[in-house]
Amino acid sequence: MLSRLAPALLCVSLMGACAAPTRLDRDPIRRPPPPLPPLPTMANPPPTVLPRIQASAESRSVPPASTAPSSSVPLPPSAGDATTMRQAQEALQQSYQFTGLSDSQLAQQKSAEALLVQGQSKPALQALQRLNQELRTGNKSYVVKSGDSLWVISGKSEVYGNPWLWPLIWQSNLQVLPNPDKLAAGQQLKIRPNPTIQEVVDAVTYAREKNQRSETRIGEIQESGKP
Known part of the structure; x- marks a missing residue:
């Protein structure tokens, strides 16, 4: 009996296996994800990495606000220094107006300019005041020779x-020479070696106008009785 049922049972089992085949493409059974870790609380905050401070307040070399500024930082000029600087600049401009400066006078002028550039206004002003006084009042003498005239004297290299x-x-000689046409041999005249630019312009203008009105040489020595 069992021998007759064995083939039948085998066939049934084979048919059941063929009737419900297993799908390989079916998704496996999803399992619930693992629980998330608890969020940190204020009582137990997560560790935080702070940026490093390059230098602490104690180790900095910058002086506090109450410390006096370094000597390398220029201080604003006081009212007195500003006034002295302005006066020195004006004195320098005055020295530029004079002509015929000697090598020594030019050296004094350049030295005063250097002092002004360095900010030493007080010594610059003192040097320029001495120089301008010398240029303003300086004079040299000239003794009239036979055949001289103011025209001839002025044209000499040692004069102008x-x-x-x-x-x-x-x-410069109005007191001893009221008439420029009358010179006397042996007469001593004062020569200003450093006239200003404006004085030079005025002198040339006057001389040209005088020359146009008269053909006579100004200051020419003439014998009495001759035209």
Whole structure:
């Protein structure tokens, strides 16, 4: 009996296996994800990495606000220094107006300019005041020779080197030479070696106007009785 049922049972089992085949493409059974870790609380905050401070307040070399500024930082000029600087600059501009400066006078002028550039206004002002006084009041003497005239004297290299500047000599000697046409041999005249630019312009203008009105040489020595 069992021998007859065995083939039948085998066939049934085979049919059941064929009737419900297993799908390989079916998703496996999803399992619930594991629980998340608890969120941190304020009582137990997570560790935080703070950026490093390069230097602490104690180790910095910057002085506190109450400390006096370093000597390398220029201080603002006081009212007195500003006034002295302005006066020195004005004195320098005055020295530029004079002509005929000697090598020594030019060196004094350049030295005062250097002092101003360095900010030493007080010594610059003192040097320029001495220089301007010398240029303003300086004079040298000239003794009139036979055949001289103001035109001839002014044209000499040791005087002005320009005959058109003869009015400068006349202006400096008005007390002893009221008439520029009358010179006397042996007469001593004062020569201003450093007239200003404006004085030179005025002298040349006057000399040219005078020359147009008269053909006579100004200051020429003439014998009495001759035209």
